[in-house]
Amino acid sequence: MSERRGGGACVCVCARALASSVWCSTLYLTNLAKLVAALISDASKEQIPGQSVDNLALGTENMAGVACTDTATVKYISQEEARAIDQELYDDYGFSQEQLVELMGLACAHAIAKVYPVSSLPRKQRTVLVACGPGKNGACGLVCARHLKMFEFEPSIYYPKRPCRPLCQALTTQCEKLDIPFLSYLPMEVQLINDAYFFVVDAIFGSGFTGQVLEPFVNVINTLQQLRTPIISIDIPSGWPVDNFPVDGLSPTVLVSLGAPKVCSQHFSGKYHFVAGRYLPPDILRKYELNLPDYPNVDCVVSVL
Amino acid sequence: MLAWRSLVGSLALLVPGRCNSISVRGPSQEEAQSIDQELFSTAGFSVDQLMELAGLSCATAVARAFPLDTDTTKGRTVLVVCGPGNNGGDGLVCARHLKLFGYEPTVFYPKRPKKPLFQGLVTQCHTMEISFLDVLPQAEALSRTFSLVVDAIFGFGFSGEVREPFQSILSTICAATIPVASIDVPSGWDVEIGGSSHDLNPDVLISLTAPKRCTRNFHGRLHFLGGRFVPPTLAQNC
Numbered sequence: 001m002s003e004r005r006g007g008g009a010c011v012c013v014c015a016r017a018l019a020s021s022v023w024c025s026t027l028y029l030t031n032l033a034k035l036v037a038a039l040i041s042d043a044s045k046e047q048i049p050g051q052s053v054d055n056l057a058l059g060t061e062n063m064a065g066v067a068c069t070d071t072a073t074v075k076y077i078s079q080e081e082a083r084a085i086d087q088e089l090y091d092d093y094g095f096s097q098e099q100l101v102e103l104m105g106l107a108c109a110h111a112i113a114k115v116y117p118v119s120s121l122p123r124k125q126r127t128v129l130v131a132c133g134p135g136k137n138g139a140c141g142l143v144c145a146r147h148l149k150m151f152e153f154e155p156s157i158y159y160p161k162r163p164c165r166p167l168c169q170a171l172t173t174q175c176e177k178l179d180i181p182f183l184s185y186l187p188m189e190v191q192l193i194n195d196a197y198f199f200v201v202d203a204i205f206g207s208g209f210t211g212q213v214l215e216p217f218v219n220v221i222n223t224l225q226q227l228r229t230p231i232i233s234i235d236i237p238s239g240w241p242v243d244n245f246p247v248d249g250l251s252p253t254v255l256v257s258l259g260a261p262k263v264c265s266q267h268f269s270g271k272y273h274f275v276a277g278r279y280l281p282p283d284i285l286r287k288y289e290l291n292l293p294d295y296p297n298v299d300c301v302v303s304v305l
Numbered sequence: 306m307l308a309w310r311s312l313v314g315s316l317a318l319l320v321p322g323r324c325n326s327i328s329v330r331g332p333s334q335e336e337a338q339s340i341d342q343e344l345f346s347t348a349g350f351s352v353d354q355l356m357e358l359a360g361l362s363c364a365t366a367v368a369r370a371f372p373l374d375t376d377t378t379k380g381r382t383v384l385v386v387c388g389p390g391n392n393g394g395d396g397l398v399c400a401r402h403l404k405l406f407g408y409e410p411t412v413f414y415p416k417r418p419k420k421p422l423f424q425g426l427v428t429q430c431h432t433m434e435i436s437f438l439d440v441l442p443q444a445e446a447l448s449r450t451f452s453l454v455v456d457a458i459f460g461f462g463f464s465g466e467v468r469e470p471f472q473s474i475l476s477t478i479c480a481a482t483i484p485v486a487s488i489d490v491p492s493g494w495d496v497e498i499g500g501s502s503h504d505l506n507p508d509v510l511i512s513l514t515a516p517k518r519c520t521r522n523f524h525g526r527l528h529f530l531g532g533r534f535v536p537p538t539l540a541q542n543c
Contacts, residue, residue, distance in 0.1 A: 094428030098353040106358075173349030278405050281433050298368045298406050 074275075074304050075291050076263045079242040082207040085259060085284060093281055097167060100279065101136065104258050105143020107276030107300040108201070108234050109151060111256045112144070114301065115232075115272050116199060118152050126153045129197040129229075131186070131220060133204035133238065134161040140234050140258070141203020142171040148201075149178050156197075158183045160216050188219065190226045199230055202250060206235035207242050207262050225250055232256065240264045260290045261304060274301040331518040334496040337461040340514060352422060355532070356391065359488075360398020362531030363455070363511045367399070367486050368406050370509045370527050371453055381409040384451040386441070386474060388458035388492065389416035395488050395513070396457020397426040403455075404433050411451070413438045415470050441473075444480035454478055454485045456507060458492035461517050467493050475505055484508035484526075494519050 077085070089095045118126060130145040132138035138159065145155040157180055162168060176182070187193060193200070202224060204217055213221065221239045224231060231237075233252040240246040243263045253270045259277040275292055278300045285292065295302045332340060344350045367383070374380025385400040387393035393414065400410040412435055417423060430437070442450065456478065458471055467475060475493050478485060485491075486509035494500035499522030508525045513532040520528065 093432045094425040096353050096422075096425060098351050099357045102354050102357050103361075106361075170349045170351060177348045281429075283432065295405075298365050 073291055074261060074293070075289055076266050077260045077288065077290070078263055079207055079209075081288060082242070082259065082262065085280075085288060088284065089280075093284075095279075097136075101139045101167070101171075102143055103279045103300070104234075104276060105140045106147050107258075107274075107278070108140060108144040108203075108232075108256045109147035110299070111254065111272075111274040111276065111301045112148065112153075112199065112201070112232055113151050114274075115254055121198075123154075125198045127197045128153050128155040128199045128201060129183075129193065130155050130157045130201040131204055131224065132157060132159040133206075133217065134163055135206065135208055137203050137206030137208070137234055137238075139168055139171055140206070141201060142168070142175055144201060144203065144234065145180055146171075146175050146178060149175075149180055155201075156181045156183055158186045158220070160186075160220075186216075186220055186223065188223055190223060193223070194228050197229055199232060200224060200227060202231050202233040202238050202252060204238035206258065209236065209238070209240075209242055211241060213239060221250065230254070234258065236262050236264055237268070256301065257304075260288070260292065271305075273303065273305040275304050276301045278302075331516045331520060333518055334461055334464070337496075337515070337517055341461075352391070352394075356394045356422070356426075357398055359395045359513050359532040361402050362513075362529075363395060363399040363457075363486075363488050364402035364406060366509070366511045366527075366529040366531055367403060367453075367455060368408075370486060370529070371484070373407050374452065375407075379450070379452050381407065382451045383408050383410045383453055383455060384438075384447065385410050385412045385455040386458055386478065387412060387414040388460075388471065389418060390460065390462060392457050392460030392462075392488055392490075392492075394423055394426055395460070396455060397423070397430055399455060399457065399488065400435055401426075401429055401433055404435055410455075411436045411438060413441050413474075415441075415474070441477055444477050444482075447477065448482045451483060453483050453508075454481065456485050456487040456492050456505065460489040460513075461496050463490065463492070463496060479503075479505055486511065489513045490517055490519060491523070494522075498522075 089100060090097070128145070128148055130141050130148075132141035142157065142159070145157050148155045157175060159172065159182060162172065172182075204220065205213075217238075230253040231250060232254040233250060234256055235258045236242060237246070237250040237252050237255065239249040241264060246264060246267055251270065254272040255265055255268050255270055255274070257265055257273065257275045257277075259275075259280060261273070261275060265273065277290075277292060278295050280290070284290070293302050293304065344355060345352065383400075383403055385396045385403075387396040397412065397414070400412050403410045412430060414427070414437060417427065441447070447454070458474065471492070485505060485507040487505065487507040488511055490496055491500055491505045491507050491510065493504050497518050499519040500506070506525070507523075509527045509529070510520060510523050510525055511529045511531045512520055516528070516530065
């Protein structure tokens, strides 16, 4: 019964959070009500969220055909190289940011679905919290959330700092139209997040991270660090220096590197590391000597662990 | 209401049986155009986005329908014939992803709109080392050179008579002895009624968003549903 008492305390916290939130919408209230009901219901759960990933079905049939490679041969690119590749894709290869963000976010959703096949998860174990930062990583998170919804996961988004750029506004609208709730408030109570979400997608900072973490992301990353819920980080674990050893910070279970793995991800010690970069033209692969493994079948992600 | 099955990791859903045997009321041309408009205006999608997802799902479907044959050089070769509108744009995206999947696509794109979107897609194909034909070979040469044709000429927006050069192009494709995979609607078909025995008879059809009414008359080998981006509220309106 201990989690039920804990659930009761969480209900009180939820109620206070609800009263003080600024961006409440009817939809948010409806979904939060469902969340609270689930916390205090007598419905039995086969799995308790936040426990080891090994308790969840990994669906080995989805992992079949995943080509692994010797990590010693894969190139880990610097922040500067990542920036240069992006710029070349726009300037020389004619890609638009809408296209690339769409392909990256879709690939992230695919990676998540590979590790946590939705068909093997009861409906109550499909809840995902997607924490989105203010830049491109956050935009990828929005795309990822939309595709997760299409895959029949149940994402909720926390997007506290929204740039006024048309792309980010459009991606937000697309998620809203899919009835994906946007949280106006990320609970600081870790147990609430552990209980409510079976996975967390860290889409806060990517390879453009300058090293400076402004609020509210200091608190957000601190909260995520304390979670037992498995974390999937997009591109780099948020808060890690792109080109260096991480002194402290998130320890995600899954890392999805965009394009190519970054220098800091050599220190990734989680269970699954995917590269989502099938969209890269052969000339880019050759020029930067990326030496990525072959993508299996028509997959848009490949494992490098 | 369109019933969505969740195929994790899959972008192309194989439609079981014929469309008129399952609970799908295919949208009319007008409804299809209205859905498209809503996707852009209300749901906030951009043409770039939807075209990228549509083209990727077409490439995925083609790869499932025609698994890569690496034993012969011809087994990889695909001719992608692109029309002057969005269906052609879907074809350009499809060609690029087929190249990434290991196929050897060649594009024939005789009428190119001067819009940045399409010019960007052409650039992306060029930089992927995808060849563009100046002239469409005759049916016999086409059948010797390529293992299949992707028909990305006309989509659900097509109406009226087929004008040149596409009348001749469709005749050539019809006379070729290699299979055809059509994107959204077999080109030249009446979007509401279907095609006649003289029209294109594709082996594979990839319907985008929802199968159109005319696809009740599709009797080819495989019918895929691609482009999983319709919000549930919009799907309920179908």
